[in-house]
Amino acid sequence: xxxxxxxxxxxxxxxxxxxxxxxxxxxxxxxxxxxxxxxxxxxxxxxxxxxxxxxxxxxxxxxxxxxxxxxxxxxxxxxxxxxxxxxxxxxxxxxxxxxxxxxxxxxxxxxxxxxxxxxxxxxxxxxxxxxxxxxxxxxxxxxxxxxxxxxxxxxxxxxxxxxxxxxxxxxxxxxxx
Numbered sequence: 001x002x003x004x005x006x007x008x009x010x011x012x013x014x015x016x017x018x019x020x021x022x023x024x025x026x027x028x029x030x031x032x033x034x035x036x037x038x039x040x041x042x043x044x045x046x047x048x049x050x051x052x053x054x055x056x057x058x059x060x061x062x063x064x065x066x067x068x069x070x071x072x073x074x075x076x077x078x079x080x081x082x083x084x085x086x087x088x089x090x091x092x093x094x095x096x097x098x099x100x101x102x103x104x105x106x107x108x109x110x111x112x113x114x115x116x117x118x119x120x121x122x123x124x125x126x127x128x129x130x131x132x133x134x135x136x137x138x139x140x141x142x143x144x145x146x147x148x149x150x151x152x153x154x155x156x157x158x159x160x161x162x163x164x165x166x167x168x169x170x171x172x173x174x175x176x177x
Contacts, residue, residue, distance in 0.1 A: 009092065009093045009094070010045055010090040010091065010092055010093065011091055011092075011093050011096060011105075011107060012031060012107075013031055013032045013037050013038075013090065013091050014028045014029055014031050014032065014038075014068075014089040015028065015029050015031075015086070015087065015088055016028050016046075016081075016084045016085050016086065016087045016089065017029050017067065017085065017086075018085060019078055019081040019085065020081075022077065022078045023071075023077065023078075024075040024076045024077050025069050025071050025081060026069070026072070026075070026081050026084060027064065027067055027068075027069060027070075028061075028067055028068050028069070028089065029066075029067045029068075030068055035061050035062075035063065035068055036097075037091055038068070038070060039058060040058050040059060040061070041057065042058050042095065043055050043056070043058075043091075043092075044057070044058050044089055044090070044091060045089070045091070046072075046084060046088070046089060047087060047088045047090065048083075048084065048086065049086045049087065056073060056074060056075065057073040058070070058071075058072060059071040059072060059073055104159060109128065109137070109159070110126070111124065111125060111164065112124070112125045112161075112164050112165060113125075113164055113165050113166070114137070114139045114149070114165075114167075114168060115165065115166070115167050115168070116167070116168060116169070117157055117167055119167075122139055122141065122147060122168070122170075123139040123140050123142065123147065124139065124140050125138070126138050126139065126140040126146070128151070129148075134150055135150075135151040136148050136150055137149045137150075137151055137156075147174060149168055149170070149174070155168050155171065
């Protein structure tokens with residue numbers, strides 16, 4: 001276990017929700033689409049609820065029930081594992097799989113300022129709802145009302161992560177809201 005300074009450019013990928021057995025195994029809830037991000041031998045930043053951060057090496061991970069089990073180097077018994085319950089798990093952004101052009105991680109989109117194609121400010125992308133057909137962007141307006149915008153190429157015209165801006169062409173039913 002190594003103390004580490006707070007790191008920038010890390011991504012939250014899960015949380016320790018409990019312990020399993022007596023050998024220091026943790027139960028985790030993964031926020032990642034695949035457990036592949038928990039690569040054995042890789043470093044994992046663990047941020048406990050009190051704000052302390054430590055880097056651990058991943059020994060193994062495997063699916064279990066509705067979550068997964070995770071073994072970390074230097075966490076060898078139940079007491080050590082229990083001390084990590086509630087901790088958030090982070091990896092370096094550079095370790096994430098590369099995406100195809102025009103595809104984005106949700107955490108890159110949330111927080112974008114959303115404008116119409118006429119450059120009228122609509123609001124801030126607050127969250128994303130996953131549906132069967134397409135995602136739906138929840139945009140919070142200045143007055144705290146929300147507008148739901150389908151994440152379709154015919155509606156979402158420009159996404160500029162660097163400028164933190166999304167430009168949309170609202171369908172007729174949403175233009176006056």
